[in-house]
Amino acid sequence: MKVFNVFFALMITLITADAQTLKQYPTEVKKRMNKVENNLGGWVKIQDSTGWNIRARMAYYHINGLSIAIINNYKIEWVKGYGWADTALKIPVTSATLFQPASVGKSIHAVGTMKLVQDGKLDLNRDINDYLKRWKFPYDSISQGKKITTLQLLSHTAGLSVHGFDGYKWGQPLPNIIQILDGRPPANSPAVRSLFEPGTKFEYSGGGYTISGLMDEDITGQPYADYMAKTVFNPLAMTNTFYYSQLTAKQKTNLATAYRSDGKDIGCKYHIYPEDACGASLWTTPTDLAKFIIELQLSLENKSNKILSAATIRQMFSPQVGKDNAAGFFIEQKGNDKYFHHDGLNEGFVADYYASVKDGNGVVIMANTDLAAYIDITEEITNSVATVYGWKGFYTPVLKKEINVPDSITNKYCGKYKFRDDSEQSVTIFKKNGKLWFHDSSSPSPWLMHFSSNTDFFFYEVVFNIHSFTTNAKGTIDGFMIKAPDGSFKVKKI
Template identity: 40%
Template sequence: MHHAIALLAALLMAAPSAARASGHPSPAPLTRDTVVMDIPLDGPAGPLHVTLGQMMSALHVPGVSVAIIDDYRIAWAGGVGATAERNGHPVDADTLFQAASISKPVTATGALWLVSQGRLDLDQDVNARLVRWKVPANDFTKKEKVTLRRLLSHSAGINVHGFAGYERGKPLPTLVQILDGKPPANNPPIRVTMTPGSTCSYSGGGYVITRALLEDATHRAFADFMQQRVLEPIGMTRSSFRTELTPAQAKNAAAGTSSTGVPLPGQWHLYPELAPDSLWTTPTDLARFAIEIAKSAHGKANRVLPQPWVKEMLKRQCEGNGDRMGLGFGLRWEQAPGLFVHPGANDGFQSILLMDADTGKGMAAMGNSDAFDGIGDAISRTVAREYGWNTKPIDQNLGDAMLVLAEVKGVDAALAFYRQRKADDFAGYSHGPATLNLLGYRQMARHDTAGAIRAFELNVQAFPGNANAYDSLGEAYMAAGERERAIRSYEQSLKLDPANPNAVKRLDVLRRQSQPTDR
């Protein structure tokens, strides 16, 4: 999957925990002042209590919308913040967001409906049913074939992890142009690059083939089929797979934002691939979808899929590369036996859907920023505790905590926190070369070159074999006018990664600057 999936939610309750002992919490509205993270600091002051507003400011997340599921019902839904960094209007439960890759399990539900009706076969070679386009044969497909089961479980050996989207107003490719990677498509050709069935390898490209299969089997446009057979029966009244929003929908849609707070040109990108990434929806509608799947697994809803096919959907189909996949959903049995999940990330938007089919607890959360998952990672533990989720906690992302700490206390406090966590062997925190790198670039964006250098220098100490760490340090030295140090950093980066084109380019510039000029 795109990222290590964090249990994503929000602290939506203000009443004491004892009031929730009955198992039916009475949630209060989420506000910017809700405390969503405690950062342990050395000294008598104790932990730093971080509010949602502070996190949204630190991570450049204009708007957050959440729906919490308890006992197979929506217990609370609402929003905080605005639809845009500037000149937006308040986010509420009806605000539309791009669900991105959460489109995939919804698409899988439509595909399985056709299977349940005998109109498609999970294990048939898809080329037997594809009409307008065929999966090109190659050495990988000589013995094993691409099937719908393998497409839905990311085990078909298909390339193209995800898609970049298109600016509004620019030409959009047709389905066949996307499949063949021909202009104006901005993706490479979608092809089999591994033996089908050999491994789990996340592929948005596979879901484009799924779309082609569904359209050829139904003789209908994908968005129309999904509206009639999946979205409407479940009651997802505000959801659509159509590429363009209607004027009425656009008025209450969130605008995408980069992780540095820069608005996306045209407010959002378009995703004509449809099946893997184009769903516009709300957390409330996603919660309805999750409840439908969870209840159907127990034979108690089944408005779209019969119980046996839901059970097949939530059964392990493949495992590898850190993923355990069902048909459309990721399965997180190590956290809870009945937990099924999917994250989403398009440019300017991030989201998460998670549900425990055994306990009826879950949530959907969405934000209009490339940094939204950091907020969810920080605040998920509180909702899990308040609602009594029986899930194994995951490590907190150290980088997110450091970005917030730098916002509230300054960059040196964040660096000191990193050293504290290192002394504790990073217990309870996930980290890597990107942790300090993100902090360094945050300081660069704030024109604090000295602070950025301190972060990058600490990073190369922690990860001396990482070429990108030296590349980033070289950039900071260049910005500070420290030419010789920049040259040494880029040389080390190139030594570690001879294919680093940025280091080659920067070294050429720096060395020419070092040459004496004739007078």
């Protein structure tokens, strides 16, 4: 009886939270919210089918908690949390739950750094060693005599190593920023060094952003977290955004717990990151990130310039070397419109946002889950938002007609397949509840197979590939072909 009462109380809590969320919005907004929640879609859309439900997709991906903020016409239209911030303690996600946005924080760092540029304290095109005081970048022959600039750090064109950072479990000693850059204990990452000549191509580097954070401290004479709070968080009323060192004991009780892609925890409540500038140590909410995005959108229209001018933001949004990597942002053309965005992945957390350069539209998504969902559900939710809110040309799925293939045919497809004779990677195709399932040994869970003909099949999980069963001279199934954008190959049945 006690267990039932606890469960009943928890359900009442969740239902009440949902009711309160809905109560505060006008009818038209609630209708759009409902459509977003029930219209999720991937790269392919099956004719005459409806979109996925957000809670069903969370269950499919083993996502415990998720939070969304929608921007419409330069305003936050609605915010909502789903699922659990902590499954063991049964704490539901609310609009105030803090998540780690991971590399999304690079956009915020770039704005703080560009404020120094705008104020004349930093030249984007000068050698970074002109500004570094406590540590100097150790140039070597790899850089071909070329000097690294701040613009290259921010656009990932500096030719530097260290893609990202793993963080530290509770109780582990934490390195300082110099130890991180030199890869010295207790740092668990290698030294940040040159991989190739700067300014020649794109190479994502969280290490480069860590250098940029040290520069900001050396230029301002302030701790990085203090400078960012004063320059970005406070002017935009981002009252639920903190670097880990800024969190109070009370605020830590509102942090979401980190989980793997299978829904299990990472071995501690969350990892601690001493790398502030690359976004790893940041905690925030979709609401606060939406405030940040709206400020950039309004600044471009010269309607609010609390931090940066329109000219400075346009400079930030200019791609460098690559076609979409700008200073702190990635710029994408969708239809006739441009969008700025960034995503992020920490141990047990994912985040993503898309925002239009014009017209003030956007979406922010954060979840306490790991890599698998990073590839899928954030894109599916964004596609739904784009559809419901009429972002023309943003979501253009491949349209397919699914057919029912007789058991007399599908039964022949069941069995084991191998990519190469000398490879351990294999595929098992099996039938469950009358449906065929495809389980790659390298994947944590099987995929449902959808047929567009008696031999051709596709997956929601694999983008743009075409799969076709093949037969030998005797008419026996001997494998299947994978026709991918970058080539085709056969997987043999064994």
